[in-house]
Amino acid sequence: MMSASHPDTDTAPVLELREVSVAFTSGAGAKRRTVRAMNAVTLEVAPGETLGLVGESGSGKTTTASVALGLKRPDSGEVLLLGEPFTRSRRANAGKLQAVLQHPHWSLNPRRKVGESVREPLTVARRDLSRSEQRQRVTEMLEQVGLNPAFAERYPHELSGGQRQRVSVARALVTEPRFIVFDEAVSALDVAVQMQILALIRELQAEHRFGALFISHDLGAVERVADRVAVLFRGDLVETASTEEFFRNPQHPYSQTLLEAL
């Protein structure tokens, strides 16, 4: 596994999970079951790198995402963003991390114009920019994600699923965060549209050098966008390898069954 954190900030990992464990207790009495979502998971994401995280539903992917985003405090273990543990207030990390989540239908506030949704992170992280400067950044971002800037004036219900997910990506990048989590970001889209979004992410990452954690149950998508792949099986991190290595000969039996199913 990766050695201790690197002093040099350029290659220091953007996100570090050390021995992170999370357990849920559901039901009660006889039916009381404790589900171990994450057992001692350790992983890192370097700047400019995309780590693919795969696993079946119920393998702890979503829990890992909320821990990585600081939405859930782990039962044990450490979570470091840019070397710092998550603090109580989220304002401190404003602008440094962002997410693109699964449901295109609910990724944008239906009652606000698309432009305003994209501009929102700036209002917290970049108070120094004036309103018009912020609007200018929004126009640039929309162009970068391949959308006509005029979309800023439209409402979410006037956009297709693919277009809405592009807006989410724009919103995620507008504050040039160091770390982005993509939690099943494309699984609800059509195959053709998925392709375009994945290509877009690769391209923007090359330009902005953000670290990304790409979570999905779809190996095809992970293969197209991830540099390294990590496999989660019932809360355990069973294998981590480079994408090329992983797809050529998976070590762990569970990884093998995943690949056979393709």
Next chain:
Amino acid sequence: MLINQRTRSRAAAGAAIALSLACVLTSCAAPGSAPGGTEQTEAAPGFLAVADEALTGTGALTVQLDYDTSEADGLDPQTAQTDTSWMIMGLVYETLVTTDENFEIQPKLATSWEQPDDTTYVFTIDTTATFSNGRALTVDDVVGSLERQVASMSVWSGQMGPVESIEATGDDQVTVKLGSPYAPFLAALANTPAAILPMEEVNDGSVDLTTTMLGTGPYLVADHRQDESWTFTANPDWHGGDNLAVQTLELQIVDQESTRQAALREGSTGMAKFVNIDSLSQLGGNEGLQIVKQTQSDLYYVLVNSQKPDSPLNDQDVRFAINTAIDRQAIADIVFAGETTPTGITPSNLPGACRVDELPSEQAAIEDARATIEETGAGDVELDLIVDTSNPVMAQIAQLVQQQLAEIGVTVRIEQVDTAIYIERVFSAQPGDFDLSISWFAGYSDPSMVTKWWNPEQAFFNVGFTGVHEDLNALIAEGASETDPDARAEVLTELCASADEYAEMVPLVHRPSIIGFDTTAVSPTIQSNEGYGNILRNIADYRIAG
């Protein structure tokens, strides 16, 4: 959106509503009754209805009243304050004497009495009478009861006048001596608070007067559910005879006027008491029902609070101006559709009462009143006028008084409060926490009895809003002690004028009492005039019909 006559009836066809509309159009109801009210013929002199002797059957009678008795001392008659309590307790307890349709004193437990001089009364007791537990009435019961009443310092002990001594002067004779002549003494003895109690059982503690009633009267209590119903059964060994037609009497407490009307219409009650003057015309049309209007000596009055610090009402001229502005006849015509008459302090239906049109406020001119208000600047202070929600008529009178006072530049804000708040702000608070108010009280059966309420030292309840006026108090005392009728009438007229000028308690109109009964169920005897609000006064003479 104007709904004219034609479309309204067409639009409502078919629905239950149409039934009532059809009824209206087919003359069920008298169109808007013009002022002056419906004339009423008396069945016999002094009686609105007389029981038909020919009917010999016996049975049950149901009577619906608007509220139940709920006194501080439970069922003890001596401290009872409301007319409903007097009526209900009057079914079980009996008094020495009673009043007839002309307010004359008639014998009851005292078969006869003489007055050797104007401060001594000697009563002959009917010792054949027995209490319902079978024990015969004795002079000790009479003496004990009257002494207990005088000592009780209750409302009624004041009305009994200056009693000095009560002694048994023979095994069927009791003599009462007064400190000074007191004309209304016999009238005071005629009301339930002066009823004769079973003193032997009271003294030995075997009867608790607050919870049980043990009297010599015609009826016994079979069951009581507070605020719901009373059930009485005839007292088999009542000294007044055991041929009572009404063997079981049920009193139902129904506070909604429309529900009482409905019950009478559909025959689920034989008799009912009404407060709303329109019951007369609303029920008049139904055959089988007879509705009579009994003139009560009770009267509505306006309270003018002269005691509230730095209120314009401290000035008697302002109060008199307000009194002048109030038009009693208009109230009688509009609120009560002409079914009642104005009254002075002494209830106008009692013999010797003062005449209303001679009152100074009736003769004073409205313009003078308006001038007084302008001079004193009383107009620029908004006065509050509080009324009790328990009786909707109060609010109607208040709205009329408000308009009448507006004529002379006095602005009034009406505030409807529930009974508890009303009593606290008007009677408990010293000084009264209000400017004007409207209330009513019983007029009793002797003109000078009610005048006592104008002397706060004897009345207590109006200490918070009435001043003490020596000259008025003197007139009140004189009115009570003057036994010669003509001389008394003069004193009372002077008394009325003086109280009218002080204008702290301004009498308005008589409080009408409407009684409706189902002629196919009962043939009652009902007096045209009533002093103590007892609509069942002649229950013993009632006959059961059908």
Next chain:
Amino acid sequence: MTANAPAAPVVSLTGFSAEYRTRLGVTRALDGIDLDVARGELLAIVGESGSGKSTVSQAIGRMLPRVCHVTSGSVHVLGRDIASLAPDAIRALRRESLGFIPQDPIASLNPTMRIRRQLELALRPLGRPTDLESLTELLASVKILEPDRVLRLYPHEVSGGMAQRIAIALTMAREPEILIADEPTASLDAQVRDEILTLIVDLVQRSGASLIWISHDLGAVRRWCDRIVVMHQGRIVEEGPAAQVLDEPRADYTRTLVAAIPGRQDPTTKEAE
């Protein structure tokens, strides 16, 4: 247009158009569809979401939502124009001849009732035996391992694959002549998908019924279907035998669709970036 199969087609849509009229306005769903399905044929309809393929499947069973109005053309099932059928006639058609396999199997079961009770209720109107023994046998026929345990469970306690097997068992018990499966494996996990598809095709071939399979998964369609219809924006852009449509696509839209099949098809070659 394909040559007409000798026997009369079991399902034929002629010049069929429909549009959705909602508060947001009118959007055209189908634009002049001509489609015939022969008896025993395994037909796949592919296309993006919003291309109208689901609307076609609903039209066959006259299950169009209320906001969707037929503007022209007709649908004939087993030679009868379903628009003119009386309510109980269409119900009889659905009961005896048509079979539907839902996209979301768990949601297609009544959440408040145990599986056994639902099976009894569904099978009793058809006069099928509903005793415990025949129910377990029915579930075994769709390769459910412990049928008696499954019968006692509630729908939310069953896995997606298991629920789909139950749905299939329910449908096939009625021996339908036409089976319509609208993206039957969309909500299932990867390894369960193949088992379900093989089960469906096996049952269809054994019963001789025709299968209309709606999907956007070209890989799976290629393996099982005789003929493929490609739809785009409410119109059929291409139609033909599976191999020909996928290997030498004529319509340019089909070409882009085929290009979009992720590398899975051939795990060894990674798409050049």
Next chain:
Amino acid sequence: MTTYSLPLSKRKRAVKTRPPRDALFIAAACALGLIVLVAVAAAVIPFAGDPARIVGPRLSPPSAAYPFGTDALGRSVLARLLEGTRTTLVLSTLAVVCTAVISVILGLVAGYAGGWAREVIMRLSDVLYSFPSIVLAILIAAVVGPGQAAVLSSIVLVTVPLMTRMVSAAAMSVAKRDFVTTAKISGVSAPVILFRHLLPNVSGTIAVQGTYALSVGILVEGGLSFLGYGVQPPRSSLGLLIQEGGSYMLQAPWLLFAPAAVLVVAILSINLIGDTMRDRLDPRETRSLV
């Protein structure tokens, strides 16, 4: 940087057709509009005269001189009806606005914050909700003092619990949406999330519950006046007029039916408008089995 020009399925520009004409909604809106218009107009130009002044003989039937007849004191019923309608509508609307403000704040906080905050708010609303409403109204009327303030506070306390629960449930479901999570990650403060993201998305629920609260408000005002704790004379309200009319039903049916008709039409149209708004704001697919 290549933009992908793949011809995605372009959404046909939706043709803006008029919303489906709902006859009921139109009728209800007109009826309510008429009532409000006439009541307000009467305040500006008292064409029906001063409601408190006595104009003619008591209890006279509707005629040319008195279009709606006169009441027990001889006042024009039309004038009192207009004033009564205005009082009732103004009081209920004001009360519902207060209810909405309180319920939205409590509901949003309860829906979003969850945990102990939600528990406290829910328990408070349960306490008020399980309290017999008529006793609650009388208590407030007595403590606050009879009159308009009492009616206002009674309506608020009777309608806040239900509306808070509804808003909280709606807020809870919106709070789970992705755009709220993203806002949280972007460091947006809680109050901003409440009012920028949650409030616009529960406005549908608020509007619908608002109309139902309005009709409950009118009923509470009527009930209070019926028991004598409501509006103070000589002002009138629909409840007061109906209560007075109730005892003159045989002799003067117009005293009861005029205000009763206005009250029923008002509540009926408010409820129908409420239904239509709910269908409009979160349109649902419908199916008829028959």
Next chain:
Amino acid sequence: MMQILRWSAGRVMSALITLLGVSVLIFVAIRLMPGSYEDIILGPLASAEERQLLAEAYGLDQPIFVQYFAWIGQVLTGELGTSYVTQSSVSGEMLERIPVTATLTIMAMAVTLLAGVPLGIWTGVRSGAKQGGAVGRVVSSIGISVPEFVLGSIVIFVFSQFSLGLKVGGFASIGTGFWPTFQALLLPALVLSVFCVAATARTTRDAVMGVLVEPHITAAVARGETAGHIVRHHVLRNAGIPILTLLGTITAYLLGGAVIIETLFNLPGLGSFMVTGLGRRDFAVVQATVLFAAAVFVVLSLVLDLITSALDPRVAVTGKAGS
């Protein structure tokens, strides 16, 4: 089974907290009301000493929280205190009045269930068809819009003016055998049920329409099952939850809130007992009746929650209805 107990233990706790809240609210509120009990019972002619004496007799002069804990202590031991006005035990009075309100509630509920739910289902199932929607909505809206005191006054008038069999003033016969009580309560129950039937019809219609669009119903339709079969087996069970919740609220309204009908028809029920007690500032009566009404509501909601979880298994596991 254990799991259900643990889940409802939490609910019971919150129910108790709610009841505690109600007891504090009513205790404080009536003491804030101007106009005291002494004024009422002693009447206008009482002197200050008499008032003080009476206050001490009932311990009304002690600090408020002392009085509260004394009262709560009593209530927990089942002792509801004595009415100041009638000096009789409150629980005795309540026991006499509860049957009246209970019978009225049961009869009104019966009418609601027999008319409201079927009407709701009928309009719900036909919601698509043109006339189904309009008629259903107008009828149920009218039912909700007519206040009881309007309907009550009209009914009382019509039934007494034209003897249509039912008696208006027959309240006295309550408790004297089943049939007279039933007759006496039939009319008020019908008036009361108009509102409840309309409200139930509306909620049932919404619930049914909501269930009809669910995928499992689509599957059932696809299986060619008849409308009756689908409604009986699938729609009712799933639409049951919102209907039950509303029925709970309605029953609570009937038990505590039907004061106006009790006043109009002069029925000695719990509601009018509560309001007259309030008018007389009879603290013991008001506190006991309000607490009782609230307790009934809270217990009812608990029972309904349990039934809801039995109806929809997903609730039991996840703690919140799956819908």
